[in-house]
Amino acid sequence: MPEPGLVAIECTVNDRPRRWLVPPGATLLEALREAQVRGPKLVCGTGDCCACGVILNGRSVNSCCTLAAKAAGATVLTVEGLAEAGRLHPIQTAFLETGAAQCGFCTPGFLIRAYAFLSEHEDPDEAAVRAALGGNICRCTGYVKPVQAVLEAARRMRAGASAESGRRSSTPVPPLFDGRAE
Numbered sequence: 001m002p003e004p005g006l007v008a009i010e011c012t013v014n015d016r017p018r019r020w021l022v023p024p025g026a027t028l029l030e031a032l033r034e035a036q037v038r039g040p041k042l043v044c045g046t047g048d049c050c051a052c053g054v055i056l057n058g059r060s061v062n063s064c065c066t067l068a069a070k071a072a073g074a075t076v077l078t079v080e081g082l083a084e085a086g087r088l089h090p091i092q093t094a095f096l097e098t099g100a101a102q103c104g105f106c107t108p109g110f111l112i113r114a115y116a117f118l119s120e121h122e123d124p125d126e127a128a129v130r131a132a133l134g135g136n137i138c139r140c141t142g143y144v145k146p147v148q149a150v151l152e153a154a155r156r157m158r159a160g161a162s163a164e165s166g167r168r169s170s171t172p173v174p175p176l177f178d179g180r181a182e
Protein backbone atom coordinates (compact mmCIF):
# COMPACT_ATOMS: atom_id res chain seq x y z
CA MET A 1 0.00 0.00 0.00
CA PRO A 2 1.38 3.44 -0.89
CA GLU A 3 1.81 6.00 1.88
CA PRO A 4 -1.29 8.12 2.48
CA GLY A 5 -1.40 10.93 -0.01
CA LEU A 6 0.85 9.20 -2.53
CA VAL A 7 -0.12 7.23 -5.61
CA ALA A 8 1.80 4.25 -6.94
CA ILE A 9 2.59 4.28 -10.64
CA GLU A 10 4.13 1.40 -12.52
CA CYS A 11 5.50 2.07 -15.97
CA THR A 12 8.41 1.36 -18.27
CA VAL A 13 11.04 4.03 -18.83
CA ASN A 14 13.65 3.42 -21.51
CA ASP A 15 12.89 -0.32 -21.43
CA ARG A 16 13.29 -0.54 -17.66
CA PRO A 17 10.36 -1.20 -15.33
CA ARG A 18 9.79 1.59 -12.83
CA ARG A 19 7.57 2.01 -9.79
CA TRP A 20 6.99 5.49 -8.46
CA LEU A 21 5.25 6.78 -5.36
CA VAL A 22 4.30 10.37 -6.09
CA PRO A 23 1.77 12.98 -4.97
CA PRO A 24 -1.36 12.94 -7.14
CA GLY A 25 -0.44 16.25 -8.78
CA ALA A 26 3.16 15.33 -9.61
CA THR A 27 4.19 15.90 -13.19
CA LEU A 28 5.86 13.29 -15.31
CA LEU A 29 8.96 15.49 -15.38
CA GLU A 30 9.07 15.55 -11.57
CA ALA A 31 8.69 11.77 -11.41
CA LEU A 32 11.46 11.27 -13.96
CA ARG A 33 13.77 13.62 -12.08
CA GLU A 34 13.03 11.80 -8.84
CA ALA A 35 14.07 8.61 -10.63
CA GLN A 36 17.35 10.26 -11.71
CA VAL A 37 16.25 10.50 -15.35
CA ARG A 38 17.60 13.96 -16.07
CA GLY A 39 17.67 14.27 -19.83
CA PRO A 40 14.33 16.08 -20.13
CA LYS A 41 14.94 19.67 -19.06
CA LEU A 42 12.76 22.03 -17.01
CA VAL A 43 12.77 25.47 -18.64
CA CYS A 44 9.37 27.17 -18.92
CA GLY A 45 7.26 24.66 -16.99
CA THR A 46 4.23 25.81 -18.97
CA GLY A 47 4.34 23.76 -22.16
CA ASP A 48 5.88 26.50 -24.28
CA CYS A 49 9.43 25.35 -25.08
CA CYS A 50 9.46 21.52 -25.41
CA ALA A 51 12.79 21.18 -23.57
CA CYS A 52 11.11 18.60 -21.32
CA GLY A 53 9.90 16.48 -24.23
CA VAL A 54 9.49 12.72 -23.83
CA ILE A 55 7.62 10.07 -25.74
CA LEU A 56 4.67 8.59 -23.87
CA ASN A 57 3.10 5.55 -25.48
CA GLY A 58 4.54 6.57 -28.85
CA ARG A 59 3.51 10.24 -28.73
CA SER A 60 5.74 13.17 -27.89
CA VAL A 61 4.51 15.15 -24.89
CA ASN A 62 5.81 17.93 -22.69
CA SER A 63 6.54 16.15 -19.45
CA CYS A 64 6.39 19.41 -17.42
CA CYS A 65 2.65 19.62 -17.95
CA THR A 66 1.75 15.93 -18.14
CA LEU A 67 0.63 14.27 -14.92
CA ALA A 68 2.85 11.42 -13.80
CA ALA A 69 -0.35 9.42 -13.35
CA LYS A 70 -0.72 9.40 -17.15
CA ALA A 71 2.32 7.13 -17.26
CA ALA A 72 0.61 4.35 -15.31
CA GLY A 73 0.99 1.20 -17.37
CA ALA A 74 2.64 3.18 -20.15
CA THR A 75 6.00 3.18 -21.88
CA VAL A 76 8.12 6.31 -21.66
CA LEU A 77 11.09 7.08 -23.86
CA THR A 78 13.47 9.88 -22.92
CA VAL A 79 16.61 11.10 -24.59
CA GLU A 80 18.61 8.61 -22.51
CA GLY A 81 16.81 5.78 -24.30
CA LEU A 82 17.66 6.82 -27.86
CA ALA A 83 21.15 5.36 -27.85
CA GLU A 84 21.51 1.60 -27.73
CA ALA A 85 24.45 -0.50 -26.62
CA GLY A 86 26.58 2.61 -26.23
CA ARG A 87 25.95 3.77 -29.81
CA LEU A 88 24.16 6.98 -30.71
CA HIS A 89 20.92 7.05 -32.61
CA PRO A 90 21.37 8.56 -36.12
CA ILE A 91 19.44 11.65 -34.99
CA GLN A 92 21.94 12.20 -32.21
CA THR A 93 24.85 11.69 -34.57
CA ALA A 94 23.40 14.16 -37.03
CA PHE A 95 22.94 16.79 -34.31
CA LEU A 96 26.49 16.24 -33.16
CA GLU A 97 28.05 16.39 -36.59
CA THR A 98 26.09 19.38 -37.90
CA GLY A 99 26.69 21.49 -34.80
CA ALA A 100 22.98 21.55 -34.02
CA ALA A 101 23.69 21.22 -30.31
CA GLN A 102 25.43 24.29 -28.93
CA CYS A 103 24.80 24.92 -25.22
CA GLY A 104 22.72 21.73 -25.42
CA PHE A 105 20.00 22.69 -23.01
CA CYS A 106 17.23 22.45 -25.58
CA THR A 107 18.77 19.45 -27.33
CA PRO A 108 16.98 16.60 -25.51
CA GLY A 109 13.66 18.13 -26.48
CA PHE A 110 14.73 18.58 -30.10
CA LEU A 111 15.97 14.99 -30.29
CA ILE A 112 12.77 13.58 -28.85
CA ARG A 113 10.59 15.70 -31.13
CA ALA A 114 12.70 14.71 -34.13
CA TYR A 115 12.48 11.05 -33.16
CA ALA A 116 8.69 11.19 -32.93
CA PHE A 117 8.44 13.08 -36.21
CA LEU A 118 10.81 10.82 -38.18
CA SER A 119 9.00 7.76 -36.85
CA GLU A 120 6.05 8.90 -38.95
CA HIS A 121 7.78 10.82 -41.77
CA GLU A 122 10.54 8.89 -43.43
CA ASP A 123 11.39 11.42 -46.14
CA PRO A 124 10.28 14.91 -45.03
CA ASP A 125 11.09 18.16 -46.78
CA GLU A 126 12.54 21.18 -45.02
CA ALA A 127 9.19 22.88 -44.54
CA ALA A 128 7.79 19.81 -42.81
CA VAL A 129 10.80 19.59 -40.51
CA ARG A 130 10.52 23.28 -39.63
CA ALA A 131 6.85 22.81 -38.83
CA ALA A 132 7.56 19.74 -36.72
CA LEU A 133 10.17 21.58 -34.68
CA GLY A 134 8.07 24.73 -34.46
CA GLY A 135 7.32 24.32 -30.75
CA ASN A 136 10.93 23.72 -29.71
CA ILE A 137 12.65 26.87 -28.51
CA CYS A 138 16.42 27.30 -28.87
CA ARG A 139 18.38 30.40 -27.85
CA CYS A 140 21.64 29.43 -29.56
CA THR A 141 21.34 27.91 -33.00
CA GLY A 142 18.94 30.09 -34.96
CA TYR A 143 17.19 26.80 -35.87
CA VAL A 144 19.09 26.36 -39.16
CA LYS A 145 21.37 23.59 -37.97
CA PRO A 146 18.71 21.61 -36.09
CA VAL A 147 16.62 21.55 -39.26
CA GLN A 148 19.65 20.45 -41.28
CA ALA A 149 20.38 17.79 -38.67
CA VAL A 150 16.89 16.31 -38.85
CA LEU A 151 17.02 16.21 -42.66
CA GLU A 152 20.41 14.51 -42.47
CA ALA A 153 19.14 12.07 -39.84
CA ALA A 154 16.21 11.15 -42.08
CA ARG A 155 18.62 10.47 -44.94
CA ARG A 156 20.81 8.28 -42.74
CA MET A 157 17.85 6.38 -41.33
CA ARG A 158 16.56 5.66 -44.83
CA ALA A 159 20.02 4.54 -45.93
CA GLY A 160 20.43 2.41 -42.80
CA ALA A 161 17.06 0.76 -43.30
CA SER A 162 17.71 -0.06 -46.95
CA ALA A 163 21.20 -1.40 -46.23
CA GLU A 164 19.85 -3.45 -43.32
CA SER A 165 22.76 -2.10 -41.38
CA GLY A 166 20.65 -1.19 -38.42
CA ARG A 167 19.57 2.22 -37.27
CA ARG A 168 22.39 2.88 -34.83
CA SER A 169 25.52 4.79 -35.71
CA SER A 170 29.07 3.80 -34.89
CA THR A 171 29.49 6.92 -32.80
CA PRO A 172 29.96 6.17 -29.10
CA VAL A 173 27.75 8.06 -26.67
CA PRO A 174 29.45 11.26 -25.46
CA PRO A 175 28.40 12.84 -22.13
CA LEU A 176 26.28 15.49 -23.86
CA PHE A 177 23.78 12.91 -25.02
CA ASP A 178 23.74 10.41 -22.21
CA GLY A 179 21.54 12.47 -19.94
CA ARG A 180 24.21 13.38 -17.42
CA ALA A 181 24.26 17.02 -18.54
CA GLU A 182 21.93 18.92 -16.21
Ligand code: FES
Residues within 6 Å of the ligand: 041, 042, 043, 044, 045, 046, 047, 048, 049, 050, 051, 052, 053, 062, 063, 064, 065
Ligand atom coordinates in the same frame (compact mmCIF):
# COMPACT_ATOMS: atom_id res chain seq x y z
S1 FES B 1 9.79 22.97 -19.72
FE1 FES B 1 8.15 21.83 -20.51
S2 FES B 1 7.49 22.86 -22.27
FE2 FES B 1 9.06 24.13 -21.41
Ligand code: FES
Residues within 6 Å of the ligand: 100, 101, 102, 103, 104, 105, 106, 107, 137, 138, 139, 140, 141
Ligand atom coordinates in the same frame (compact mmCIF):
# COMPACT_ATOMS: atom_id res chain seq x y z
S1 FES C 1 21.56 24.88 -28.17
FE1 FES C 1 21.45 26.36 -26.55
S2 FES C 1 19.32 26.68 -26.29
FE2 FES C 1 19.46 25.41 -28.01
